[in-house]
Amino acid sequence: MQPTTEPHNAIPVEKTPLETYVPPAKPSLIGLSRTELADRLGEIGVAPAQRKMRVQQLWHWLYFRGAQSFDDMTSISKGIRAELAQHFTVDRPEVVAEQISNDGTRKWLLRLPSGDNLQKAHEVECVYIPETDRGTLCVSSQVGCTLNCSFCHTGTQRLVRNLTAGEIVGQVMVARDRLNDWADREDGTRRVTNIVMMGMGEPLYNFDAVRDALLIVGDNEGIGISRRRITLSTSGVVPNIVRAGEEIGVMLAISLHAVRDELRNELVPLNRKYPIKELLQACRDYPGASNARRITFEYVMLKGVNDSLDDAKLLVKLLKGIPAKINLIPFNPWPGTAYECSDWDQIEKFSEYIFNAGYSSPVRTPRGRDILAACGQLKSETEKLSARERQALRAMAMTD
Structure with missing residues (x-):
């Protein structure tokens, strides 16, 4: 079914943030680099000769052990712990609610206070997807989203503000807290093994x-998730794609979804600023891309819109010369959408053509549909809840 929408030129390419981050009076140390931690220690009087050692201790307690209080950091002197507690916290985002899907997927609603004004606190969602051989955490980068992708539930939100590094790292730490996934796990395994920047927001606009x-999540002296197990997904912010390869060095995923500029202009309005040709050239230039480190192209399957064999043929032609795999995503309907998911037999024909052309073309298994946690569905519904309902959700999360 072809959606009935306004002409694509009426859809803004980008949104403007409504707010900027206001730090609390007592900021958290979560998200600071080693250099920044050393500076904070200097501010509370730690001598220069001691700072390197103290930074290493803090780093270990924060990111390897997951300490939730300075009192837990027993290898640091009581005096320094007291001074730290007077000026800083180790707070992460607060879990407001947790939903668990019938397939084991978990979605957390996280509160991000702005300054000391809880009336201006905002919320984001992150999702944990357990599988046989891995556990993937889908992390958000913005409150809302810069973009207006017409098939994406999150894209219907306002863009409130960018998240800080601490709020992004904090999502990973919350997941480890909730899953009992820190270094003292008895079996020595990890539940969160992979990170995907595919939650709320466009990562390359933050x-x-x-x-x-x-860089903190991938640091092997802390959280220690290999950069080859971290994937950053972008809708195509071309100027920052190569920069991401140079400065971050993680795996790259492209939300492509169409093979013709006219259609992609509608599905992903950012395409009007950075069309397909420019986007694919940035992928060819991505540092480190190889057959061992392929770029993933995400392609949501929309019935009668982008799922013909002609589309598959042009997709193969466009990706020639790029070390790539194509992730086919059955569309997850959400209330009010004009799109439908492609028929299963059409998805299989599409996948088979791509596979026979030499590309891996897995069809992503929909996860967490019953809790609106699946791809493209992250959008908090809690704004519609009464204060009493929100308090009840919070109490449930606190007692889990």
Whole structure:
């Protein structure tokens, strides 16, 4: 079914943030680099000769052990712990609600206070997807989203503001807290093994914070998730794609979804600014891309819109010369959408053509549909809840 929408030129390419981050009076140390931690220690009087050692201790307690209080950091002197507690916290985002799908997927609604004014607190969602051989955490980068992709539920939100590096890292830490996934797990395994920047927001429109956060997540002396197990997904912010490869060095995924500019202009209005040809050239230039480190092209399957064999043929032609795999995503309907998911037999024909052309073309298994946690569905519904309902959700999350 072809959606009935306004002419694509009426859809803005980007949104403007409504707010900027206001730090609380007592900021969290989560999300700071080693250099920034050393500076904070200097501010509370730690001698220069001690700072390197103290930074390493803090780093270990924050990101390897997951300490939730300075009191837990027993290898740091009581005096320094007391001074730290007077000026800083180790707070992460607050879990407001947790939903667990019938397939084991978990979605957390996280509160991000702005300054000390809880009336201006905002919320984001992140999702944990357990599988046999991995556990993937889908992380958000913005409150709302810069973009207006017409098939994406999150794209219907306002863009409130970018997240800080601490708020991005904090999502990973919350997941480890909730899953009992820190270094003292008895079996020594990890539940969160993979990170995907595919939650709320466009990561490359919050480049600095995303970069700083992912460097912390990938640090092998802390959270220690390999950069080859971290994937950053973008709708095509071309100027920052190569920069991401140079400064972050994680795996790249492209939300493509169409093979002709006219259609992609409608599905992903950002295409009007950075059309397909420019986007694919940036992919060819992505540092480190190889057959061992292929770029993933995400392609949501929309019935009668982008799922013909002609589309498959042009997709193969466009990606020639790029070390790539194509992730086919059955569309997840949401209330009010004009799109439908492609028929299963059409998805299989599309996948088979791509596979026979030499590309891996897995069809992503829909996860968390019953809790609106599937691809393109992250959008908090809690704004519609009464204060009493919100308090009940919060109490449930606190007692889990």
